[in-house]
Amino acid sequence: MTIISAALLLFLILDPLGNVPIVLGLLRPLPAARQRKIIMREILIAFVVLMIFLWFGRYALEVMHLEQQSVAIAGGIVLFLIGIRMIFPPPEGIMGELPDGEPFIVPLAVPMIAGPSGMATVMLMGTQYPGREWEWSLALLIAIIATAVILLSSTALYKVLGPRVLTAVERLMGMILVAISVQMFLDGIKTYLGSVP
Secondary structure, three states: OOHHHHHHHHHHHHOHHHHHHHHHHHHOOOOHHHHHHHHHHHHHHHHHHHHHHHHHHHHHHHHOOOOHHHHHHHHHHHHHHHHHHHHOOOOOOOOOOOOOOOOEOEOHHHHHHOOHHHHHHHHHHHHHOOOOHHHHHHHHHHHHHHHHHHHHOHHHHHHHHHHHHHHHHHHHHHHHHHHHHHHHHHHHHHHHHHHOO
16 A cells, blocks of 8 residues: 555545535534634544554554454444445434534544544554555544644635536445445454454
C-alpha cells in the first residue's frame, strides 16, 4: 500500500462529502466565523485521536491479547455496516440522532470524522506494516487536510451541488466502502486460516 492509496482509503472512510449536510444541520444556528472555528477544532481533535490509534494501537492490541486478524475482521464488519448505512441511510442519519447545542468532540470529531472504522483502519495499518508509521501519518494528514477543505466549504458545496448530488456522492462512497470492507474481511480470514496449524 502506497501513501496515496492509504490517503485515498482514509479519505473515503472519513467521508467528508457525506458529512456536509450533517455539519450544516448541526452548525446552522451559529455565526459563520464560529462555525469555521468549531470545524477546525473538531478536525484537529479527530486527527489527534486517529494518530493515537495509529501509533499506539498495536500496543493496545498486545495488552488486550488481540491479534491483527481479529482487528481486520472487526474493522471490515464495522466498515461494511457504515457503508450500508451510507447507501441506505436511516431516517435519523448515518450516525444516529444528534444532540442539540454546540458540538464538542461528539458527534463531529468522534464518531463522524474519527469513527470506529477509521480507528480500526489506522490501527490495522500500524500493526500490519510496522515501521511505516511515518508514511501512514503523512497519508492521514493528507486525508485530514482534504476533509478540512471540504467541511470548511460545506455551505458553498451544498449550494453548488445541491442535496441530490451530495446524496448520490455519499451513496457512491458507500459502495466503495462496502467493497473495501469485504476485502478487509477476506484478508483477515485468509491471514487467520494461514496461521492455523
